[in-house]
Amino acid sequence: MAPTTVHRPSKSKLSRENGSLRPPRNVRGVARYYFLYEHLSGALNDGTIHAGGALPSEPDLATRYKLSRTTVRRALARLEEEGRIVRHQGRGTYARQSYKPPALHLNLQDFFKELPALASRTASSVLRFEIGPTPPALRELQPQLAPHALIVQRLHRFRGTPFALSTAYVPERIGERVPREAFDQSSLLTVLDQLGRRTTKTEYTTTAVAADVVAAKRLNVQLGAPLLRNRAVLFSAGGVQAVVDSVCRPDRFNIRAALERSPLRNSRSQWRLKRS
Amino acid sequence: MTRGTNAGGVTRYLRVYTVLSQALAQGDIGAGEALPSEPSLVHQYGVSRTTVRRALERLAAERSIVKRKGSGTFARNKIVRAASTRQTAAILDDPRNLATNTTVRVLEFKNTPAPEFLQREWPEFGPTVLTIRKVRYVDRKPVVLVTNYVPEEVGRQLTQRRLGNDTCLGALDKLGFHGASAEQEAGAVTADPFAARHLGIRVGAPVLNLKSLARDSRDRILRYANYLYRPDRYEIHTVVERDRPHRGHYTQSL
Numbered sequence: 001m002a003p004t005t006v007h008r009p010s011k012s013k014l015s016r017e018n019g020s021l022r023p024p025r026n027v028r029g030v031a032r033y034y035f036l037y038e039h040l041s042g043a044l045n046d047g048t049i050h051a052g053g054a055l056p057s058e059p060d061l062a063t064r065y066k067l068s069r070t071t072v073r074r075a076l077a078r079l080e081e082e083g084r085i086v087r088h089q090g091r092g093t094y095a096r097q098s099y100k101p102p103a104l105h106l107n108l109q110d111f112f113k114e115l116p117a118l119a120s121r122t123a124s125s126v127l128r129f130e131i132g133p134t135p136p137a138l139r140e141l142q143p144q145l146a147p148h149a150l151i152v153q154r155l156h157r158f159r160g161t162p163f164a165l166s167t168a169y170v171p172e173r174i175g176e177r178v179p180r181e182a183f184d185q186s187s188l189l190t191v192l193d194q195l196g197r198r199t200t201k202t203e204y205t206t207t208a209v210a211a212d213v214v215a216a217k218r219l220n221v222q223l224g225a226p227l228l229r230n231r232a233v234l235f236s237a238g239g240v241q242a243v244v245d246s247v248c249r250p251d252r253f254n255i256r257a258a259l260e261r262s263p264l265r266n267s268r269s270q271w272r273l274k275r276s
Numbered sequence: 277m278t279r280g281t282n283a284g285g286v287t288r289y290l291r292v293y294t295v296l297s298q299a300l301a302q303g304d305i306g307a308g309e310a311l312p313s314e315p316s317l318v319h320q321y322g323v324s325r326t327t328v329r330r331a332l333e334r335l336a337a338e339r340s341i342v343k344r345k346g347s348g349t350f351a352r353n354k355i356v357r358a359a360s361t362r363q364t365a366a367i368l369d370d371p372r373n374l375a376t377n378t379t380v381r382v383l384e385f386k387n388t389p390a391p392e393f394l395q396r397e398w399p400e401f402g403p404t405v406l407t408i409r410k411v412r413y414v415d416r417k418p419v420v421l422v423t424n425y426v427p428e429e430v431g432r433q434l435t436q437r438r439l440g441n442d443t444c445l446g447a448l449d450k451l452g453f454h455g456a457s458a459e460q461e462a463g464a465v466t467a468d469p470f471a472a473r474h475l476g477i478r479v480g481a482p483v484l485n486l487k488s489l490a491r492d493s494r495d496r497i498l499r500y501a502n503y504l505y506r507p508d509r510y511e512i513h514t515v516v517e518r519d520r521p522h523r524g525h526y527t528q529s530l
Contacts, residue, residue, distance in 0.1 A: 030290065030479050038468040038479065047393030105461075111516040137303030200518050207361075207511035208464035208484040212295045213320055223321065224291035226464040226482035229507075250463040250485075257514065259458040259530075270371060271458065272525045273516065 033074035036065055040075060044084055044095055055085060055093040102250070104158055108257040109273040111202055112189070119187035121158070127218075128153035129180045134169055142233060144240040150175025152183055155218050163253045165218045166246035174241060188244055192234065199242075201235040206255050215247045226250060288323045293331040294481065300340050300351050301508060311341060311349040364414050364509045371529040375441045377414065383474070384409040385436045387428065394425055398489070400497050406431030408444055411474050414509070418475050421504045430498055444499050445490055445530045456493040458530060462486050462512055471504050482507055490530060501530075 043049045056064065061072045076093060079085045087093045104122070107114050134149045149169040156164040168188050170178065174197060182191045189199055209229045216223045227247040234242045248254075258274040299305045312320065317328045332349060335341045342352045367373045390405045406426040411418050424444040426434065430453055439447045445455045465485045472479040484505040490498045505511075515525050 031287065035469050035479065038466070042468050047391055047396060050392040050396070102463075108514050108516060112518045135304070136306055140303070198518075202516045202518075204514045204516060205511050206462045206484070206514075207505075208482040208507040210291075210294045210298055210482045212299065222291070224294045224480070224482075226466050228462065228464040250465065255462040255512075257460045257462075259460065261454070261456050262525075271528070271530055273514070274457065 031074075032067065033071045033078075036061065036067060036072065036075040037078050040079060041084070044079070049095045051095055053095045055095065057092060102252045102254050104163060104253040105256045106253075108204060108255060109259075109275075111204070112199075115187045116190050119190065120185065122156050122163075123158075124154045124156045124183070124185075126152065126154050126180060126183050128167075129183070131172055131175065138169065138243060138245075142240055142243060145169065145243065146171040146173070148172045150178060152188075154183060158252065161252065162219050162249070164246050164248040165215055166244055168242055168244045170242045171240075188242055189234065192236075192241060197236050197241055199234045200237055203233040203235070204255075205231045205233075209247060211247070219247070219249050221249060228254060230255065288321075289327045289330040289334075290478070290480075292317070292321050292323060292327060293334050294478075296331060296335060297338075297340060300335070305351045307351055309351050311351065313348060361509060361511055362513075364417075364419060365511055365513060367414050368412070368419060368510060369513070369529050371443075371446065374443065374446070374529065378419075378441065379413045379416065380410050380441050381413070382408070382410045382436060382439070385439070387431075390425065394500060398497060398500070401425065401427050401500075402429075404428045406434060408439065417509065419506055419509045421471055421474050423502045425500045427497055427499075430496075443530060444501065448498055453498050454492055455490045455498055455530065457495075458488055458490040460486060460488045460528075464507075465504070467504070475504065475506050477506060484510065484512070486512065486528075488530060 040049070040055065049055060055061075055076075058069060058072050058076070061067070061075075062069050065072075076085065076087065080087055084096050085093050086096050104118070106118060129152050130150070131148055132151045134145050134147055139145050139147070149171055152168040152170070154166050154168075155162055156166065170188070170192075174192070174195070177195060178191060182194070186194075192199055207229050209227050211219065211221050211223060211225045211227050213223065215221070215227060216225065219227070221227070228250045230244075230246050230248065232244045232246075233240060234244070259271045260274045262270055262272045296305075296311070305311060311317075311332075314325060314328050314332070318325050321328070332341065332343070336343055336349075340352055341349050343349050367377050385408050386406070387404050388407045390401045390403055394401045394405065395403070405428060406424075408424040408426065410422060412420050412422070422444075426444065426448070430448065433451050434447060438451070442450075449455065463485045465483050467475065467477050467479055467481045467483050469479050471477075471483060472481065475483070477483075484503075484507045486501075486503040486505065488501045488503070490501075492498055512528055
């Protein structure tokens, strides 16, 4: 196959699939322009349309996807609003910048060093600090948790912009010894360390959720926008000592891991975190 | 949500539906528990009564909630979401299970020009890559849509038959290309129409996105993979030990 550098996305380059993408006509609850928006957005994100590259013209898009000019314009208007394309009158539409990885990460292989470092690089404000009932769904997963916990909800900011909303559940007997100010600048890990309750192990779970009303408002995203959801279960020698749930804006924060092949042939998982 | 806009491209009713349906599945609203009243949902979400009713109607049609005249709306079934997510994840994470307990549908297996971002980030890939795109199912339910890019040199002996049910790295391992290190990045994205169709979810639904670059012991790139997981069926589970870092583990099978 001949090497190619594509400056103008052709029909086949734009499609993720063999043949062309046909926006489904009638999907309940989804605006038609949204399919084109998503499609172009994906092409801009993965570099199929590279920075500075031209997008197909409006009439081209309308014909190709069998959409009205108005629908095409709505999709382009939204990309323009998001600062991802530039439209020059008479000259066409161009990709502004390609995908930029978020500014903040947590490297899981260095979790115990990076979490405190992240807390000192960023700012947080305590939204909630009170003893309350542990959510039943959480107790079902972690039966070791007491029925009541100190609940600490914080909004985390980096350079003034919110990137994560976290809720920590600390069993009452440990939580009642923690002053509110302790959370101004430190991670829960550090706070517990200072209480002499050293965390020896963390179970970290990552998935995606749709932003609910609270998360959407605090993180300044649309209701239903995709968020990265992390749950850290902190263990001391005596068992579970805290659970921290957080939802994060994926454009500002993500989770990384450096892995190496496990030398143990029969281990359940062939890969493990790289030793630092 | 601001009243009067559906700038998300997804209508208001569908977003209210998504968020309520997630709260029910996660147990934020427990089995048998009452949902907030219609007026209070109207207030909370900043939408019209009609929009709230449409969302509730859809949940009722799916039998997630039950409306009782005069007394309100209640969560119906008990969905232990996390447990089943963990079961699915455990099957997917055990390499010995992949061959027997999962099925794969290959959507694409061919040499293609390397996407622009690959050439830009890792010029070592060269102009042509073997692109393998497939969906993996557990109990016949789609869990992950993965796109692999393998440098032409590395993928030369790989055939669709040799790949079988294996992971791309697993198949390469058998051909003598042994993975030694990998860098991974987890994020969240919305399902585009292609992903939505193959994962059986709605367009715009949240999806767990994992990007992974694997190299051999001489630092040669073996493959780049982009995984899109259904978040209700999979989560990435990592254990980190503080004093014995070598004991920690990462469960995903690559």
